[in-house]
Amino acid sequence: PGPIYSFVLKYILPAIIKLKGATNGVKGIKIVRGRKIWELEPYATKDAVAAVYIPSTGIVDPYEVTVALIENAKMNGVDVHLRTEVVGFIKEDDMVKGVVTNKGTFLCRYVVNAAGVYADEIAELAGAREYTIHPRKGVEILFDKEVGEYVRHCLAEIRLPTPKRTKGGGINPTVHGNIIWGPTATEIPDKEDTSVKKEEIELILTRYSTIIPDFPKNKIIRYFAGVRAPTFTEDFIIRPAKWVKNFLHVAGIQSPGLASAPAIAEYAVECLKNMGLKLVEKHDFNPHRNPIPRVSEMTLEELEKKIKEDPKWGNIVCTCEMVSEAEIIEAIKRGATTVDAIKRRTRAGMGTCQGGYCTLRVAEILSRELGIPLTDILKEEGKLFNGPVRGEKI
Known part of the structure; x- marks a missing residue:
């Protein structure tokens, strides 16, 4: 079993992944073995037999992306209402006419429900619930920039059998030089449970130490948790509601939700168009937003x-x-x-x-x-x- 398993890891599995990637349109995938692995990642485990290298992989700062998009939207006339809780809807027949919040009522022609872990509850308020969100917590560990040299690329082990509800996490560099380990994937009852337990940190350190055994694990500067918003289909739900004509579901978005966000937005616009929204080109639209100088x-x-x-x-x-x-x-x-x-x-x-x-x-x-x-x-x-x-x- 040992030699057969090793052969599968070294030749069969990487080839399958490369083929799958090519089928999905991912270009430039390479299988690297032996010395080439350590040329790319000098601190990677010496037990590595093969790796799938995807040069097109990119890293962004999710905070900066979100802020940049919001600021650009505001430049182009979008109003943003923070700390505004949706508490109900005004409906006529099978359409929503207004969104009731703790800060007043907003009249509307269409509603896009992109409320994350609360998407099912918002849909319930509108009489459009078709799914249930079951929150899944992910814990991550952030390391100091001082150890940034230990990781050059996004690193993850191919785990067998492959996890059904997660890509498995890994070790990733950030755009600012820190290193992140994680996340975990734990089903939880509370949608706002962002607590971090000792055993969760120990699990991350144990699981990913096999990738870079000599990584200085004493350079942790923070650990934190977030809550994913999966449905029981474990897939994105981007479609018009069945029972409310002007209500669009954008729910169940989890990893790779950030990478998919631009495509999700385009698809959502197409859905709204098919639902009857008349799209009018904004001729003075300004796509450029200057960042804060640093x-x-x-x-x-x-x-x-x-x-x-x-x-x-x-x-x-x-x-x-x-x-x-x-x-x-x-x-x-x-x-x-x-x-x-x-x-x-x-x-x-x-x-x-x-x-x-x-x-x-x-x-x-x-x-x-x-x-x-x-x-x-x-x-x-x-x-x-x-x-x-x-x-x-x-």
């Missing part, structure tokens, strides 16, 4: 020029990620109102100390720029401070 990406000459224009570019608030006061103010001008919103737009608080140095400084800038008391500043949904704050400044 001190960490500037040359010395560029930074000196910025500081001459505004000294706040030289006031570094987050020393781990080299985030300036000017970047934080620009994020606030673009709509950030919480400490975590600043974090996701500028990376202030994402470095080695995880906000130990800069969180209070960010809060003070938010307080000043928004004109609200420091004690009213939110981390994300909850207040950052509990109780009185001594003095006017921190």
Whole structure:
């Protein structure tokens, strides 16, 4: 059994994966063996017998992608209502005429239900429920940039038998130089359970240590969890509702949901067109959104020029990620109102100390720029401070 299993791993399985990829339109797939594996990944396990190399694989920052898309949408006339909970619908016959929220009612012609783990409950409110979301938690571990050299590509083991409800996770570099291990896949009853347990961390460390045995596992700077939104079909549900004429389901989206997002959007538009929505070209549409300039990406000459224009570019608030006061103010001008919103737009608080140095400084800038008391500043949904704050400044 040993030699046969080894032969399958080295020749048969990679060939099957390559064929499957080619069938799906993935170009440039290569099977690498022996020395070539360690040329690509010097720290990979010496037990590796073969690898499937996909050069077209890409990495993005999901925060930055989301923020960029929202900012561009707002530039082109889209209104965004945050902290607005849908509590019901106004219906006439078999159509939705209005969306009732905790901040008022929005009249509508069509409803796109892309509510993630709550998509089934939103559909229920509209009388359009056709599926059930069963939440699945995924825990990930984030390592310091200091160990970024240990991983050059997205790495994952081919596990046999292949998992039915997950791609299995892996080890991935980020666009900013950190390394992420995970995620796990655990069925949970609570849609908002983002807790992380000791055994979940141990599971990740044990499972992925076989890929890079010498990885410095003592360089963890954060661990966190998110909740996927699968249905029992374990597939995307993108289709018009059966019982409500102007209600479109975009539900059950899990990995590879981020990679699929542009195609999902195009398909959803096509669905709306088929449902009767008249599409009119927006001739003044502007597809370009300028990102917030980053001190960490500037040359010395560029930074000196910025500081001459505004000294706040030289006031570094987050020393781990080299985030300036000017970047934080620009994020606030673009709509950030919480400490975590600043974090996701500028990376202030994402470095080695995880906000130990800069969180209070960010809060003070938010307080000043928004004109609200420091004690009213939110981390994300909850207040950052509990109780009185001594003095006017921190």
